[in-house]
Amino acid sequence: MRITVIGSGYVGLVTGACLAEVGNDVLCLDIDQAKIDMINAGGIPIHEPGLDQLVARNMAGGRLAFTSDPARASSHGRVQFIAVGTPPDEDGSADLKYVIAAARNIARHMTDYKIVVDKSTVPVGTADKVREAMASVLAERGEEIPFSVVSNPEFLKEGAAIDDFMSPDRIVIGADEPRAIEAMRTLYSPFVRNHDRLLVMNVRSAELTKYAANSMLATRISFMNELSVLAERVGADIEAVRVGIGSDSRIGYSFLYAGCGYGGSCFPKDVKALVRTAADNGVDLDILRAVEGANDRQKRLLVDKVKKLFGERLHGRHFALWGLAFKPKTDDMREAASREIIAGLLAAGATITAYDPVATDEAKRIYAEESRITFSIRPLDACQGADALIIVTEWKEFRSPDFDGVRERLKQPVIIDGRNMYVPRDIRELGFEYISIGRP
Numbered sequence: 001m002r003i004t005v006i007g008s009g010y011v012g013l014v015t016g017a018c019l020a021e022v023g024n025d026v027l028c029l030d031i032d033q034a035k036i037d038m039i040n041a042g043g044i045p046i047h048e049p050g051l052d053q054l055v056a057r058n059m060a061g062g063r064l065a066f067t068s069d070p071a072r073a074s075s076h077g078r079v080q081f082i083a084v085g086t087p088p089d090e091d092g093s094a095d096l097k098y099v100i101a102a103a104r105n106i107a108r109h110m111t112d113y114k115i116v117v118d119k120s121t122v123p124v125g126t127a128d129k130v131r132e133a134m135a136s137v138l139a140e141r142g143e144e145i146p147f148s149v150v151s152n153p154e155f156l157k158e159g160a161a162i163d164d165f166m167s168p169d170r171i172v173i174g175a176d177e178p179r180a181i182e183a184m185r186t187l188y189s190p191f192v193r194n195h196d197r198l199l200v201m202n203v204r205s206a207e208l209t210k211y212a213a214n215s216m217l218a219t220r221i222s223f224m225n226e227l228s229v230l231a232e233r234v235g236a237d238i239e240a241v242r243v244g245i246g247s248d249s250r251i252g253y254s255f256l257y258a259g260c261g262y263g264g265s266c267f268p269k270d271v272k273a274l275v276r277t278a279a280d281n282g283v284d285l286d287i288l289r290a291v292e293g294a295n296d297r298q299k300r301l302l303v304d305k306v307k308k309l310f311g312e313r314l315h316g317r318h319f320a321l322w323g324l325a326f327k328p329k330t331d332d333m334r335e336a337a338s339r340e341i342i343a344g345l346l347a348a349g350a351t352i353t354a355y356d357p358v359a360t361d362e363a364k365r366i367y368a369e370e371s372r373i374t375f376s377i378r379p380l381d382a383c384q385g386a387d388a389l390i391i392v393t394e395w396k397e398f399r400s401p402d403f404d405g406v407r408e409r410l411k412q413p414v415i416i417d418g419r420n421m422y423v424p425r426d427i428r429e430l431g432f433e434y435i436s437i438g439r440p
């Protein structure tokens, strides 16, 4: 099939590369010329395991190409995926300006039937707005060209995006028109070969499903985070509680880790946007407002713990920080807990040396104007002369570090662990004061 993917970010790049991998003829569009130039020169703008080889292989095979020309993109694919960003607007609702711009571009240049697929995370009712935007452009052109609009939310996880796309738990298709549904079935059949996992529903249900999924996951995290605060107070161990409840097959183990708060480009904005959609429709989502509040508190928790140890004023204090990305295996720092923690430490007067295996370039871009944070190339170097080590992202390489090296470099052997990486008794035996989340 000839496919266009509009937006070549995390979702668009992965979608385009994976669809090309199974033999489709894919053209990816982005308005960011620098991004397109970089990819065409053999680079990859994001860190996602395996993506560089996948893109290179399919470009070399002539199945995957990149452009910044909307006219070329519009005429290329019978199927047009919209995978542009939907950042939060000031009131928390999803800002649809990129989605609508993409839809208008398709309509401006199309000459034959198109299936327009919303892959961006968009609020209920967006497919109607896309349809209206396209219809008005076609009317301006004086053309009557048929098109269908389909909702196909994406569930991939950064860090495991290719596997998630290639072997999805399910593919949600929101569509009404048989020819669009049929095209989606054909397109996705290589990814559901061992059993059918295509769920077809009406457009609005598909749009809501994506928000419901992310909100449920965020709820589980916030629930555990709130319980972790209680666990600390009453002398319980949140890790034991996690295993205790996770073993119930109705609950399961996933997304039950207490920590220093969820971040990333999806959970925070999607929870906000769903609360907003509900409010616009006269429904109060109390649970989700609490989920958000609990997460905001949790992101401040590590700084509170630092202040409890070192005092409210941190002038003259220096901290080592391990982990900047919002989760392991990505360089994405959007809404990362590290940003809240860095802001809190700097505001109290501290200085920081941070280490992250892949997000340092992104952090250098974010903190280009900030001289009180520096970056190290190796994790141990960050600890040199620091008052404590603060762990924010649970990268694998932090699981079993050179503890002697850490202790020798720190001014005092203190580890404040926002991800419960270690067994408290073991680490105390190594001579550390160890502060974690929700454990006695």
Ligand SMILES: NC(=O)c1ccc[n+]([C@@H]2O[C@H](COP(=O)([O-])OP(=O)(O)OC[C@H]3O[C@@H](n4cnc5c(N)ncnc54)[C@H](O)[C@@H]3O)[C@@H](O)[C@H]2O)c1
Residues within 6 Å of the ligand: 006, 007, 008, 009, 010, 011, 012, 029, 030, 031, 032, 035, 083, 084, 085, 086, 098, 101, 102, 119, 120, 121, 122, 154, 155, 156, 157, 158, 265, 266
């Ligand atoms: N990142 C994830 O893990 C993830 C997972 C599932 C769903 N989503 C959703 O997918 C959507 C995209 O997310 P992302 O993380 O890939 O965003 P991103 O910011 O990485 O990429 C979006 C890209 O779209 C481009 N763009 C904007 N307007 C354009 C236009 N009119 N034409 C062409 N390109 C345009 C931008 O330049 C950017 O490169 C969002 O709605 C997000 O919520 C993201």
